[in-house]
Amino acid sequence: MSPTAKPRTAVSGPIATKPDADTRILHDYIEQCSNWGRWGDDDEIGTLNFVGPEQVRAAAALVRRGEVIPVSLPYDERGCQDGGFRQNPQLMVTASGTDYLAGAQDQTPWGPARGFGYSDDVVILPTQSGTQWDSLSHIFFEGQMYNGRSPDLVTATGATRNGVEKGVDRFVMRGVLLDVARRHGVESLEPGHAITAEELQAAADSAGVEIRRGDALLVRTGFMGARRGRWEDYAGGPAPGLSLHTAPWLHAKEVAAVATDTWGVEVRPNEIDHIQPLHSVALVHMGLALGEIFDLERLSEHCAADGAYEFLFVAAPLPLTGASGAPLSGLVIK
Amino acid sequence: MSPTAKPRTAVSGPIATKPDADTRILHDYIEQCSNWGRWGDDDEIGTLNFVGPEQVRAAAALVRRGEVIPVSLPYDERGCQDGGFRQNPQLMVTASGTDYLAGAQDQTPWGPARGFGYSDDVVILPTQSGTQWDSLSHIFFEGQMYNGRSPDLVTATGATRNGVEKGVDRFVMRGVLLDVARRHGVESLEPGHAITAEELQAAADSAGVEIRRGDALLVRTGFMGARRGRWEDYAGGPAPGLSLHTAPWLHAKEVAAVATDTWGVEVRPNEIDHIQPLHSVALVHMGLALGEIFDLERLSEHCAADGAYEFLFVAAPLPLTGASGAPLSGLVIK
């Protein structure tokens, strides 16, 4: 009944996967595509390293019309979450115009108002509830996160390494829209449609763009357009998305980022008996920036109209220290 | 004792200011600088209208080196708020790497983890606690907000008009750094230092830049550099900042936005017996985008080194529907 001093408790971590066929596939891709150590042991930004001054200059040179197209959904209670796994953002107003009109601000902390008034608010924002970039601390696989770091660096106070605030200055890129839905002539790909490397390449080819090192690929499935407003299981349910088997192609292309108009980038249900296996290859091992819930509808119309599928893309996540992901106010500039 | 049906209750709004000398000054500037109606009765974005395709193209053409400099402070509990008027952002972790290692994620909603794990989080973010743009619904004066709208459009659920989500696509601008502190040869201007139009012009002149329609002026007082880390009353106390009397100059220059490295853009204490009078002129009546708590330290070093004080500035606020202001991940691209 009485306790005694104990040595450090050994805590067991997640069980290693058994070497079945599915796991072998996953391990093969990981071995083939890993960027661990490629930019040094201290690296925390992965493929964002592909973006340098040369890429920034080239991207800026793509601005011809001076037109700007946002790709972030508004953040509010009408967002795509159904409250099961995550909530939608909630704006909490702490000072209102109606209060001001009712005289509640006639006296301020700074003296009599003399006609002056203000509104103020606080947002409760699940970092991954709307348009967002995953950080490299968001996913773990077989006891590790990007660049071989231990998940114990991600505690109840956030991530001390690989957090989303790292690499903010790399989100000035050449963006390329791969409009897979439009190329297929459909409003939206069906849930379960696994987009292949061939489909991605065909979308680029038909758009007349070459994919280059440091690009951000914006892959449109049409699924957001099809579900907007009556979201149902948009966030978390079956969805079209990238096939696991695109990993080597993404790796070979040396893209900096991939974003889709779906909840989770990759196809759901997953193609093998692993949870979000493309995340384990691309995010954990390539260190690839994955963007989710991007609104590509207006951009799709715009590119179809002017035929220009490449552009300056400025889309830095909010620098939320240690966060697993972050919202952004992403802009395409053409 | 017993109630009876009553007509609509008349609620009295804020008392109009008395016509004393200070109020006359304020009214004169308002009359002189107002943009109400200039872009139509439906306008909700004010001076952001000065930014059009021509300005975007010209700004993009300023990119020469391909270098990127962030101007947003990280959002976290070490921010500049002292908890009196506003709190700092708080990251609340809802799934951690330590949980994963301890086996708490071995079973997921999607089945056995098989090595997979994740982190997740929610941020409680006072919209004006860090680097942020004010919306045109943030300030009221004499019973009205920008473009003559009633403050009763800003309720406990947010602003239905003039919210910060409007005009997000205009935040691609030519930015100009006006490094007033450096020009004065000081680490920081003193609290109470009211920066004049002449000082702003002199900073532009000595930097060799002409201020143009649609520019964003980034005015550096040095105050953030001086207070960073031991913030004390940085947020809310005496501070250097723009003089009320810069209003006509700002109006004449037709700038789209002004941002500073202080809490409230304008000098504190205020120069006349009105609360934040430059806000009442510039935000309420000009519809000028005001940016606060911008981190201009690294930019200051950069511009001093390369001599280039004009640049592409991409700094769209997070589209928080109906919010009084919003954080941003602002980037200078040179």
Add this chain to the structure above:
Amino acid sequence: MSPTAKPRTAVSGPIATKPDADTRILHDYIEQCSNWGRWGDDDEIGTLNFVGPEQVRAAAALVRRGEVIPVSLPYDERGCQDGGFRQNPQLMVTASGTDYLAGAQDQTPWGPARGFGYSDDVVILPTQSGTQWDSLSHIFFEGQMYNGRSPDLVTATGATRNGVEKGVDRFVMRGVLLDVARRHGVESLEPGHAITAEELQAAADSAGVEIRRGDALLVRTGFMGARRGRWEDYAGGPAPGLSLHTAPWLHAKEVAAVATDTWGVEVRPNEIDHIQPLHSVALVHMGLALGEIFDLERLSEHCAADGAYEFLFVAAPLPLTGASGAPLSGLVIK
């Protein structure tokens, strides 16, 4: 285009109801039942005034077995809200045991841990998401709240009058279970079942209890038991509940509080063309404490077993200054 100083803006309040038949019914009950002024113009606690030392002593004297039965649902994400109108409570952990085991607490703000560790958390709690008492600032009718006060006393910072923190010390009462569902021999009354004064009286009679001044009536419909765990539209949809026409009976009985196992005390859909009309009579005009989402299942079993339907009831709301309602850890003591 240029503004001028304006007088206080006249803001129109809610339109008075038209004198149709339904409104006349409502006004009749209001006139008949109003307690405005009964306990003075300063009163903020309404029928809680019926509870005094005599009632407390009498209630305490009911304790015979020394048994304690909680009546509050746990507050967590599995609560009855479906996220439409309100969210469920969310516990946000800020320090965890897994962090401690991983060594993240080895250094504390107070020095080396030397074996010590801790957990900590923050709850985001919609005040009316679970078991709760309405405050007398929660409902307005025809431009007024309880005791003739103006709703402008309830701003974005809370209620300066009639808040839920008033009267906390009165929540030591004689409680009486009126088990309407059990008396009807059903698991649950049907949605839309309007419980009459006769049914309430019959439940009391069959339980052998006399209703007395200052009592808390716990009215069981069985609806929580029927819906628990698969809540669907429990919070906000059709429900059994008290008829509007019970108002005069509740008034005559001089009860201090009425709580039910439903979302909104009164029957839904409402019986007349007014929203929650019993609230307008009972809460706004009688100042009656209304309790919602009480868990009466275990209590029902207990009372059926021992035949004792009267007991000491201690159920003070959390003193959340200025709140519209508050959760509680309510206990029946028999």
Add this chain to the structure above:
Amino acid sequence: MSPTAKPRTAVSGPIATKPDADTRILHDYIEQCSNWGRWGDDDEIGTLNFVGPEQVRAAAALVRRGEVIPVSLPYDERGCQDGGFRQNPQLMVTASGTDYLAGAQDQTPWGPARGFGYSDDVVILPTQSGTQWDSLSHIFFEGQMYNGRSPDLVTATGATRNGVEKGVDRFVMRGVLLDVARRHGVESLEPGHAITAEELQAAADSAGVEIRRGDALLVRTGFMGARRGRWEDYAGGPAPGLSLHTAPWLHAKEVAAVATDTWGVEVRPNEIDHIQPLHSVALVHMGLALGEIFDLERLSEHCAADGAYEFLFVAAPLPLTGASGAPLSGLVIK
């Protein structure tokens, strides 16, 4: 560079304390006072087991005058936290009376308002920011929590064992006020004053009360009264409080709970080179319910006036599932 499947990662827990003199003291008290296993391996409520029907009946029999004295501080932004370690509660209003008056509620989700309106709110409540009970999952020592459980049961989603929602029905007790400050004739004991078992006993003796199994001891230092309103470092700084050396006395008395008017029950700075050592003995090993930030000022006046230092004490924490602690609306009933 390429990863391979790894076995479960061994995560090291907190270092065991070295066997120095201070640690030996702590281990001696732990060995002497531990209740692990006393109520079975499944027990999650510790000394609350001392409260049973007999204690409840005896406590209820103490009600003589019918007077009720609250012991919880209001929960609001004027609370005792200085924002360093924890924040104060924040009420976020989501529907206001000023909105209603301005007509913003004229249309409701349930149709035209016809005079009806409402307020609503959400509280962001750090569970340990105000008056609160610690749960038995709040403190860990040498790799364990109460009853020998592993801290890995406390994850980023809360505690699956030892959470504060367990044992809610035991918080109906005999309470005893030990007014140490009044007995010493001082407004407040000084920070650093370590209250001894002798002082506790003397306070009981001079009050003419015998301490019994299952009692809740309310120990008044006067520190809250001295600091109220200008809290400074009340929450976290030096404070009077119980000496570590009271542990055997508390154990022998078989009390169910101890609450003080200070931040942390025990004296600060700590008496030995361990962090909150009384917590490690009393909470972790005895399973003693510790209550903090109780407002005992009015109770002190009341007891001094009527000479009755024993009473019915009903003080159940809010059943926040899995929380490390919880607020309460505690009542003394005399």
